[in-house]
Amino acid sequence: MDKKDKWHGVKFLWPYLKKYKFRGFIIAFSMAMVAASSALNAYMMKPILNNIFIKKDEQMLTLLPLLVILLFVARGVFRFLSSYLATAIGVEITNRLRSELFEKAINAEFEQIQSKTTGDINAHAIQTLLKLRNIIAKTIPRYIISFATIIALIGLILYLNWKLSLIAIAFASVLVFPIKYFGKRVKGHVLNAEKTVSKLSDSINETFTHIDLVKVYNNAEYEKKRFDNFLDKYTKYQLKLSKYQEATSPVMELFVSLAIASVVYFGGYMVIKEGMTVGDFFAFVSALMMLYAPIKIVTKNSLVLNILDSYIKRIETILNWKQESKALEKLEGEIESIEFKNVCLKIGNKEILKNINFKIEKKETLALVGKTGAGKSSVLALIFGFRKPSSGTVLINGKDITKLNIDSVRDKISYVNQAAGAFNASIKENIIYGLPYDKKRYENAIKKSECEFIEHLPGKDEYIVGENGKKLSGGQRQRLALARAIYKDGSLFVLDEATSALDANTEEMIQESIKDIMKSKTTIVIAHRLSTIQNADTVLVLSGGEIIEAGSYKEVSKTAAFKENFGLKGDIED
Ligand SMILES: Nc1ncnc2c1ncn2[C@@H]1O[C@H](COP(=O)(O)OP(=O)(O)OP(=O)(O)O)[C@@H](O)[C@H]1O
C-alpha cells in the first residue's frame, strides 16, 4: 500500500470518532495513567531497595507496600476505563456503519445492487464490521497504551541512567528486525486464512440454500468433499500462521536475554565502580523487562493501519454505491399513460431490448407475450426505474421517467413479481407490507385474491410464512402476492406471471378479480395463458428483445408468431 493512503482508514473514521470527544478524553487520560503507573511500578524498585533493604527505614516498610497496592489498583481501574469505553465506542460506531451500509445498499441503483451477491453484502455488513469493531475496540487501544508505556519506560530509564539506557536501546532496536520479519510472514497467512474462511461460508450458504437439489442429486458426499477441501486449506494456513506466531517468542527471548545480560554487566560495573545505587540498578532492570511486552505488541501490530484501511475500503465499496436520486420532480396524481419511444436496453454488450415502441392510456391493459428470455420482465425493469434505457425514452404521463422522482412513480404501482416473493413474516404483514392497516381494504384484498386458505392456517393471518414463503405452496404464495398488490391499490397494476402456479380452478376464480382490476386500472400483464390476455387492449409479442407483432388481441391472435408462442395450431376462437 502506498504511503499517502496509510491514514485513509483513520480519516474515514474521524467524523464518527469526533462525536466522542468527552469519552475520547477520558480514554486518552486513562491510557496515559496506565503508562505512567507502569513506569512508576518499575521506579518503585528504587526506594524499596535503597530505603527498606539498604537503609532499613521502618517508616518506608509500611508505606511502600501500600503504595505498590495503590499503584496496581489505579492501573487496573484506568485499564478498565480505557478498554470499556473504547469497546463501547467501537460497538456504537460499527453498528452505525451497519445501519448506514444497509441504507446505502437498499437505496442504491438497482444495477449496483445486482453487481454484488447477497453473500457479499452480508459478509461486509456482518463479518467485516465485526473485525473493524475489534480493531477499534481492542487492537488500536492496546497499540496506543503500549506505545505510551514504551515512552514512559524509556523516559524512566533515561532518567535513571542515560549511559546504560543507550546500551539497552541499542540492543532493543535490534529486536525490531526479527519481529518485523515474522510479522510479514504472519500477515500473508492471515490473508490466506481469511479468504478460505469466506469460501467456507459461501460453501455452507450455497449447499443449504439448495439443499433440495443437493439431496435429490445425492450429492451430500460431493458437497462434503468440496467443503473438506477448503477446510484442509484452512487448516494448513492456520498451522503456518501459528508456526510464525510462536517462533517469534524464542527468537525474541534470545535478544532480550542479551540485552539484559549486557545491562547486568555494564550496570553491575557502574554500581561497583561509579557509585550507581542498587535501587537505581534494579529499577532500571525492571523497566527494561517491562519494555518487552509493549514493544512486542507495537511491532507486531505495526500493520494495524493497513488492516484498518483494508476493512474500511471493503465497506466503502458499498457505502459509495451510486444512490437513486430523490431530488427529481415528483409525479403527482395517478399514472395515466405509459409510452415507450424507440427504447433500447443494453446490459454490458448484450442487447436485451431493441427499439421498443408502444403506448397505453389510462385503464387500458397491455399484455406482453413471448418465449422465455424474450425480454418481457426487462420491459418492466424500465418502468420500475431499475434500469435506464441505453437509448430512447420511457414516458410516464408524458414525462421522461429518468427525470422523475422514481419513488413517486413506484408509490403508484401494484406489482406481483414473477417469483411471487414473500417475506419471513406473518401473512398479514406480507399483505399490508409497510402500509397502514385498514380492515375493509384488507378483507377485500383477501377476498379478491382467493386467499381463503388463510382460514385453515394455524394462527390464520398471524401465520409466519417462513424464509421466502417456503412454508406456503407456490400457488398460495402467488395469491398472497396478488393480495399484497390489491391491498396497495396502485393506479398501475403489473402482473408478471401472476397465475402461473395455480391450478385451472383457482386460476379461473382469480381471473374474475384480474378482469376487475383490468377494467378499473391501467394494467400490464405477462402471461403464458390465453385466458389472462384475452381482455387486453394491446398485445405485444416479443422475441429476442424485439416486438414482432403488436395490436389488439383479435389481430395479434391470428398471427403465426402468436400461435407459435402459445403452441397453437389452426384458428383461435375469439
Ligand atoms: N442482470 C442481467 N444481466 C445480463 N443479462 C440479463 C440480466 N437480466 C436479464 N438478462 C437477459 O435479458 C434477456 C431478457 O430477460 P427477461 O427476464 O426480460 O426475459 P423474460 O421475457 O421475462 O423471460 P421469462 O419468461 O423467462 O421470465 C435474457 O436473455 C436474459 O438472459
Ligand SMILES: [Mg+2]
Ligand atoms: Mg420474466
